Amino acid sequence: MVNPQMVMYEEEFNQIQAVVDRLVKEANAKVVFIVDKNGQLIAQSGDIENLDSTSLASLTAGNIAATGGMAKLLRENEFATQFHEGEKANIHIQLVGKRVILVVIFDARSSLGLVRLRVKKASEELNSIFEGLLRKVQEPGRDSPFAEITDEDIDNLFND
Amino acid sequence: MSFINYLSREINCKIVYYGPGLCGKTTNLQYIYNKTNPEAKGKMISLATETERTLFFDFLPLSLGEIRGFRTRFHLYTVPGQVFYDASRKLILKGVDGVVFVADSQIDRMDANVESLENLRTNLAEQGYSLDKLPYVVQYNKRDLPSVATLEEMRALLNPSQNVDFEAVATTGVGVFDTLKAVAKLVLTELRRGGGG
Ligand SMILES: Nc1nc2c(ncn2[C@@H]2O[C@H](COP(=O)(O)OP(=O)(O)O)[C@@H](O)[C@H]2O)c(=O)[nH]1
Numbered sequence: 001m002v003n004p005q006m007v008m009y010e011e012e013f014n015q016i017q018a019v020v021d022r023l024v025k026e027a028n029a030k031v032v033f034i035v036d037k038n039g040q041l042i043a044q045s046g047d048i049e050n051l052d053s054t055s056l057a058s059l060t061a062g063n064i065a066a067t068g069g070m071a072k073l074l075r076e077n078e079f080a081t082q083f084h085e086g087e088k089a090n091i092h093i094q095l096v097g098k099r100v101i102l103v104v105i106f107d108a109r110s111s112l113g114l115v116r117l118r119v120k121k122a123s124e125e126l127n128s129i130f131e132g133l134l135r136k137v138q139e140p141g142r143d144s145p146f147a148e149i150t151d152e153d154i155d156n157l158f159n160d
Numbered sequence: 161m162s163f164i165n166y167l168s169r170e171i172n173c174k175i176v177y178y179g180p181g182l183c184g185k186t187t188n189l190q191y192i193y194n195k196t197n198p199e200a201k202g203k204m205i206s207l208a209t210e211t212e213r214t215l216f217f218d219f220l221p222l223s224l225g226e227i228r229g230f231r232t233r234f235h236l237y238t239v240p241g242q243v244f245y246d247a248s249r250k251l252i253l254k255g256v257d258g259v260v261f262v263a264d265s266q267i268d269r270m271d272a273n274v275e276s277l278e279n280l281r282t283n284l285a286e287q288g289y290s291l292d293k294l295p296y297v298v299q300y301n302k303r304d305l306p307s308v309a310t311l312e313e314m315r316a317l318l319n320p321s322q323n324v325d326f327e328a329v330a331t332t333g334v335g336v337f338d339t340l341k342a343v344a345k346l347v348l349t350e351l352r353r354g355g356g357g
C-alpha cells in the first residue's frame with residue numbers, strides 16, 4: 001500500500017513527549033500537540049484540560065490537506081508553515097517531514113519569533129524520531145497485535 | 161491507514177462516507193451521534209455552508225470498545241457530494257481504512273449515484289487505492305420515499321461485485337448501525353490480515 005502502517009511504540013512516544021513537553025516550556029506556549037496527516041492525535045502537552053484535542057487534530061489535518069491542495073494547484077511545494085493570529089490566542093502550524101504536523105498555541109506571554117525559533121529545533125528532533133519509527137515499523141517480523149484476533153473478538157465488540 | 165498506539169493501547173481507523181449530494185451521508189453521522197453514549201463519542205464537527213450543505217467534511221470520533229486490550233476508535237468522515245467539491249473529496253480520502261458508499265434510492269438520482277461511484281473509484285486510484293481491495297460497504301438510503309428503484313436494480317447498477325450492502329432510512333436510523341458495524345468489522349478483519357496499509 002501507499003502508506004506504511006502508522007504505529008507508535010513506548011520508546012518513541014516517550015522521546016516525542018519529551019520534545020513536546022520541552023517545547024511548551026521553551027516557547028512559553030499554552031499548548032503543543034502533534035497530529036498525523038490523517039488527523040490522528042499523536043502527543044500533546046501544556047494546558048490541555050479544556051481542549052477538545054480530537055477535534056482540533058482532525059481540523060488541523062484538514063487545514064494542512066487543504067493548503068497542500070492549494071500548493072499543488074500553484075505548483076508550489078507544500079506550505080510547510082502556517083500562522084493564524086487571533087485576539088488572544090495564536091496558532092503556529094509546522095509540517096514535520098512529510099507525515100506529521102506540529103501545532104503550537106500561544107498567547108501574549110510568548111511571541112512569534114520565539115515560537116519560530118523553538119519550533120525549528122523541535123521539528124528537526126521530531127523528524128529524526130519519526131524517521132526511526134518508520135524504519136522500525138517496516139522491519140520484517142513485527143506482527144500487528146491484531147494478527148491473532150478472531151471473528152468472535154470482532155463480533156463481541158458489537159454485542160452490546 | 162490505521163494508527164496503532166502501543167502506549168495508550170488504542171487503534172484508530174478512518175472511515176469515509178461517500179456518495180452524491182443529498183443522499184444522506186451527514187444524516188447517517190447525525191443519527192450515529194444522537195444514539196451513541198456520551199462517553200463513547202467526541203464532538204461532531206460539520207464544516208457546512210449556510211444552507212447546511214457539507215462544505216469540507218463532517219467528522220465524528222467514536223469509540224467502539226476493546227479488542228485484546230486495545231481500545232478501538234473510529235473516525236467517521238463524510239465528503240461534500242456536490243460535483244464541484246472534488247478537490248476536497250480527494251483530500252478526505254487520504255489515509256482511509258474503509259469506505260461506505262451511500263446511494264440515494266430515488267429513481268431520478270441513479271445517474272448521480274453512478275457518477276459519484278465512478279468518482280470514488282477515480283479518486284481512490286489517484287491515491288494508489290482500489291475499491292476492490294478496501295473494506296467497502298454499500299448503503300441504499302431513502303427507502304421510505306415513494307419513487308425508488310428496486311433493490312435488484314440498485315444492486316445491478318451500483319454493486320455488481322456483491323459487496324456487503326444494506327437498505328436504509330437514515331432519518332429514522334434504519335440500517336445506519338448495520339452499515340457502520342459491517343464496515344468496522346471489515347476494517348478490523350483487514351487489520352488481522354496485516355493490511356491496514
Ligand atoms: N425521506 C428521507 N430523507 C432523507 C433520508 N436520509 C436523508 N434524508 C434527507 O435528505 C436531505 C439531505 O441529507 P444529508 O444527510 O444532508 O445529505 P448529504 O449531502 O449526503 O450529507 C436531508 O433533508 C435529509 O433529512 C432518508 O432515508 N429518507
Ligand SMILES: [Mg+2]
Nearest residue numbers: 185186213214
Ligand atoms: Mg453532507
